[in-house]
């Protein structure tokens with residue numbers, strides 16, 4: 037066994053969770069939210085009038101009164117310094133999908149040899165940042181590189197405690213100086229505004245003269261892998277690409293189904309407990325933790341929150357998982373497919389919309405009137421998903437997710453909606469009259485008493501649908517585990533806003549008299565369901581039959597990122613984003629550019645890793661084993677025996693193929709010049725990935741036969757089962 041691999045195993049086996057320090061804090065109530073400058077702190081510390089003005093912005097989306105910034109900054113700074121902070125950082129969310137931050141100290145020289153604290157309203161509200169090193173897809177090329185970050189009042193500032201100090205982090209939006217969005221927060225906030233506006237228009241028709249602010253909510257379920265950190269460091273592919281590029285199938289995988297909800301290993305539980313505690317301090321309401329289906333796979337899920345906050349918190353969850361794992365000698369893998377042949381990781385985003393005055397608009401109501409409203413909102417979502425499926429698919433497209441979507445474990449690459457039997461029956465009866473269901477014959481009538489009580493709970497646990505109604509929300513399951521949840525929500529909010537705009541515009545034409553109005557709603561619902569019924573599917577999304585059926589229904593399907601982006605980049609997509617003020621044509625075009633560039637870069641990193649690992653680790657191990665076999669064969673031959681010649685022939689054949697595959701991949705990596713980034717994507721799908729797969733097949737074949745003593749890489753068995 038290679039020394040590196042041996043050391044990794046020893047260290048992993050000898051690790052004891054009890055070696056990590058235990059926190060003295062025990063009561064969650066005592067520390068929940070202690071590291072945020074949230075509502076409690078603001079109420080306590082800010083002058084009443086200032087607090088009231090801030091609240092108006094936070095709760096009603098009113099513009100921020102800049103006059104109060106200095107007071108807020110002073111107070112926030114004081115609070116942070118009391119808690120040990122020395123620096124502050126505008127945290128922003130660039131298109132890399134990660135967070136970015138630049139730290140500045142609160143202290144400045146007073147010219148008399150001392151320091152004074154200085155944190156002004158201006159510094160709180162706006163920070164300057166050199167945007168040139170962040171992906172901006174062409175926006176940068178035409179304009180100046182300067183970008184600025186702007187305080188997002190609606191997401192509380194928080195403290196990050198480092199080993200040697202504390203930093204005040206201020207969530208911000210990131211724009212170019214011309215006002216172009218360079219990040220994921222700006223379009224999210226814009227899409228929330230668009231949704232709010234259109235939802236309120238519709239609600240007027242259901243008796244809500246002043247429905248208050250309507251906000252989308254998100255509850256993201258994060259899946260992740262944990263493996264011993266020594267294995268992680270011993271694998272260049274995990275280190276640089278986040279996934280194993282090679283690795284033979286282990287004798288035992290997940291076939292026994294003995295992992296899901298199983299007892300959590302001691303070390304992992306200790307880790308989870310600290311993660312929960314740190315997140316509680318940051319006011320992140322984490323709720324669920326459990327083993328997932330694959331070995332070494334786990335899940336963490338918070339209680340849902342309003343979209344913007346949930347998104348910032350989701351970043352903090354990912355960050356905290358990765359920050360704390362090393363403390364337990366673990367590595368947290370957020371990649372969608374760290375191990376071939378083992379379930380990948382997703383991030384189900386549970387999505388709904390509503391407000392304090394109207395409640396959850398996707399909750400079936402008690403009265404026929406409430407149910408009519410529910411059906412309208414529900415139908416609007418169905419229509420949105422059907423008309424704009426390529427946008428949804430595009431919002432989850434990136435190289436990592438390509439390994440997951442379409443495989444038999446995650447939702448397929450065809451976007452459809454699961455409604456459950458009962459709700460489907462209601463919609464069918466509304467739209468087409470009596471159906472197979474047991475309900476009364478004849479067309480259902482909204483707004484009158486014949487409407488049955490609608491399902492309150494998730495009746496069905498269909499796990500195969502990419503977009504499932506689960507009782508009072510939709511669950512978008514195609515989102516990847518490493519992804520920011522901003523993008524998928526931007527799309528959802530925008531397309532549902534478009535759908536609600538359509539509904540409001542139709543209802544504005546309807547007569548006001550209640551009976552006739554109800555009839556108009558009925559007609560509109562019928563039309564919407566009839567026109568969009570093709571997207572509803574309650575069966576098993578993993579089957580071949582569904583793929584064929586989906587094709588018959590004309591539902592788009594995209595198996596790869598380049599295909600998904602291509603299908604998304606249509607004039608209609610540009611129009612929808614522009615119409616609702618979410619992304620201008622230039623902003624959207626730059627995003628497509630960035631996502632394609634990212635795909636190309638990701639794949640070339642993987643290709644280079646494949647070649648270097650094959651050449652410098654795998655091939656030498658194979659040759660060494662071949663030598664051993666050859667030497668042995670020679671000595672045995674002298675004795676008139678030939679016990680190992682068959683194996684030698686096998687190894688010989690694999691090595692010959694392996695060598696060829698390495699060369700083929702190296703040649704394939706010489707991509708023709710002058711290709712557009714879109715053509716580069718096509719080249720990768722057609723010419724690079726297939727040869728990477730061929731190389732992998734040979735490497736894995738070699739692993740199956742090579743002496744364990746020589747094998748340089750931690751195996752699947754070791755990584756997945758030594759905990």
Ligand code: ADP
Pocket residue numbers: 253254255256257324337338339340384386387388389396508509
């Ligand atoms: P499951 O694994 O059954 O899908 P979980 O409990 O793991 O359910 O996660 C469900 C997620 O959905 C949680 O984050 C929960 O807070 C969230 N959720 C519940 N109701 C809503 C809602 N109305 N809108 C958005 N998210 C919701």
Ligand code: MG
Pocket residue numbers: 257335337
């Ligand atoms: Mg779950």
